[in-house]
Amino acid sequence: MNRALGLAGLLVSFGGCVIGIGVLVAGLRRGRPHLLRLALPYALVVLAGSVLSTIAMQRALFMRDYTVEFVFDHGSSATPVLFNVATMWSALEGSILLWGLILAGFTVAVAVKFRSRLEDPLVAWAMVTMFAVGIFFTGLMLTAANPFRGVVPPVGYDGPGPNPLLQNHILMAFHPPMLYLGYVGFTVPFAFAVAALATGRIGEGWLVETRRWTLLAWGFLTAGIVLGAWWSYEVLGWGGYWKWDPVENASFLPWLTGTAYLHSVMVQERRGMLRVWNLSLLCATFALTILGTFLTRSGVVESVHAFSSGSVGPILLGFFAVVVVVSVGLIGWRADELRSPGRIDSPVSREGAFLANNVLFAAFAFVVLLGTVFPLIVEALNGERLSVGVPFFSRMTMPIGFALLTLMAVAPVLPWRKGTGEVLRDRLWWPAWGGVATLLFALAVGATGPTVLLAFGLAGFAAGSAIRQLVLATRRQGWRGFVGRANGGMVVHLGTILIAVAFAASTSYIRTAEVTLAPGATATVAGHEFTYLGSRTVERSNRVEVITDVRVDGGQVFEPRLNRYRMGGMTLGTPSVRVGPTHDVYLSVSSSPDPVTGEVTIRVIIQPLVVWLWVGGIVMFVGTLLSLFPGRRRDPLAPASAPVPAASGETVA
Amino acid sequence: MTAGRHRWRQQWWAWSLMAVVVATALWLSIDTTPRTGVDDSRRYAIATQLKCLQCVGESVAASQSPLAVQFREEIDAQMRQGRTDDEILAFFSQRYGQEVLLSPPSSGLGSLVWIVPVVAVAAAGLGLASTFGRWRREVGARSTEDDRELVARALRHRDAPGDDGPGGESADRTGS
Helix, strand or coil: CHHHHHHHHHHHHHHHHHHHHHHHHHHHHHCCHHHHCCHHHHHHHHHHHHHHHHHHHHHHHHHCCCCEHHHHHHCCCCCCHHHHHHHHHHCHHHHHHHHHHHHHHHHHHHHHHCHHHCCCHHHHHHHHHHHHHHHHHHHHHHCCCCCCCECCCCCCCCCCCCCHHHHCCHHHHCHHHHHHHHHHHCHHHHHHHHHHHHHCCCCCHHHHHHHHHHHHHHHHHHHHHHHHHHHHHHHCCCCCCCCCCHHHHHHHHHHHHHHHHHHHHHHHHHHCCCHHHHHHHHHHHHHHHHHHHHHHHCCCCCCCCCCCCCCHHHHHHHHHHHHHHHHHHHHHHCHHHHCCCCCCCCCCCHHHHHHHHHHHHHHHHHHHHHHHHHHHHHHHHHCCCCCCCHHHHHHHHHHHHHHHHHHHHHHHHCCCCCCCHHHHHHHHHHHHHHHHHHHHHHHHCCCCCHHHHHHHHHHHHHHHHHHHHHHHHHHHHHHHHHCCHHHHHHHHHHHHHHHHHHHHHHHHCCEEEEEEECCCCEEEECCEEEEEEEEEEEECCCEEEEEEEEEECCCCEECCEEEEECCCCCEEEECEEECCCCEEEEEEECCCCCCCCCCEEEEEEEEECCHHHHHHHHHHHHHHHHHHCCCCCCCCCCCCCCCCCCCCCCCCC | CCHHHHHHHHCHHHHHHHHHHHHHHHHHCCCCCCCCCCCHHHHHHHHCCEECCCCCCCECCCCCCHHHHHHHHHHHHHHHCCCCHHHHHHHHHHHHCHHHECCCCCCCHHHHHHHHHHHHHHHHHHHHHHHHHHHHHCCCCCCCHHHHHHHHHHHHHCCCCCCCCHHHCCHHHCCC
């Protein structure tokens, strides 16, 4: 029943996409507007199919319908309700199902948003692209990654449940959907980029149409990445939240190119320049979401987050290749029309700063991509096995991070066209002293190391610039000084700066120790006292918990646990964290108490400012939402982009 | 917000003072305590450089697997013998191969991962610099009398200052 419903849903989605494309292409070629208006009904059909198959999957999980292979492999009668819902995205097939559902949702959202303009070839081509991506994902589910494959369960069978790592923390219910909203959201600007290239309307119109969509996708991706880091911190038991793991990098890559795009697109809107570059960034962002899915879903790289499954890898890689070839082909085809008139007058200008921003983000993305795939390349070339890990990424990305902080300080005060030293000195005076004050404050509270201190100083400088802009904007516009792209963007900057500071502080000043304590004994680590009170065992439906009671500083009792899952016998530690504004105290245990002596080994990790990572993430998301509101209308006489054909007859390659 | 009101912001000594404060603070922050002997933070620093060969993508510092515990004990033993960080890392790579080091090697094919990004960024920087140079050399379209008249008329109609981004300052109000 569930299998039949699910497969029917998939077929409806697939059929909706295929027929939708057929109808739209026919309408475009023969110039029949009434055919183009059918995009919305077909999008609704696709969504209905996706919803049906998602309901079928949730129903199968809820009923523990083990005739569905996915439930057979990942379901269990012992899984608590919330994690049972989240089981859908705890493994490959179900996660593609979620992807398809979100994609269908976005397809309908685009069709509804542009319902009055469905006859416009630009919108029609965008819908064609959305349906084409839909064909790929529904097709994938009908073939290599079928979530509704059948199996005959033995009598009395009960499944193993999802990977214990994924049912160890509630954030697992929110992190993947958030991330997918980001990944899939980038399909919309990509679709419009393809449409702009296909119709030849490569002016700035499509950029403005998709501005909010791109921002929204970026905001979700940001939130998804931060939630993922938070999950790692709360679950993995070593106090870390980011370790440049291939899967983390896979989500970070589209974020980097997407961030570059959000900045450089402003140059195009204002000056009509960088057209090829912006299109390439958008296409790269979308392609990187597919490459990331390939890296994490094909098992070519090893990672805690990866799920490997045989034949999906080559298909995803093939789709990645198609996306790249189509993007490059279309951009090459329109190359002559894309050549932009005008030039940047001075590197010391807003557009010059955006250009520098793009070089840095592109370099950042390149370093991350190279570091992620490099071990594979070397092993393929000469069979040598080597690792590219945290030390590499830290060393290579640190200078880029410093340069980005500096740019974040200087760029917001730069005028368009051409800035002068005089203007810079005037506008940067207070932000610069903000940086100096931050540095002196850090020194006063005992921070050491010139590199970290420099990072703090630059962060203060950048924060000063962002605050200066917000103060000026609110003075002129009241509360509207916080909304709109420019002002909301400054809020996002503040969130980024918080994360940069927290990252620098927590990785540089981390203190770790392992203490072995008998019941009642006390140890002191970095000025904190830890008293081991004893252990107790609690039985849950899906696991047995061995709880270690530790009193911290004579106050509250913290309970790092060991969870032994019934199915598969996997044992996972769950840390217990005392969160504080200045530093977190993180406790984890890796083994049960010694049966003879009753001693237990507790790992203590003390990291400063960790909580500000999550606060920074929230600030970034709020800033993104503020940016979505329309800001103050631009002065219609302010110079906007130049017209498409170079009016002056001057062309610059 | 005009430059005239804050003339001292334009003075070289004001900015030099700031530079001196920063340099002094950075110099004071240099940590001179020697990194020798057995020490938790030193063990952690070395362990983060080593890959736990039994685990999936974890460092020896992060992992709780028996091999990682054994590695950490070995680091302690080596620290007690007075070896330097580099010597300890070399010891592990000799025994377990290059793969155990999370930093790729600085020689051979593996060194490309360090070199290629630096070369690429340098090339991009040079490319941008030469583009700006060409833009500067090229004479742009010359404005005619009609163009200037058009601009002047537009400016007369303009009552609100332009929004050139956050803060909405325009260059013409603040100097140049």
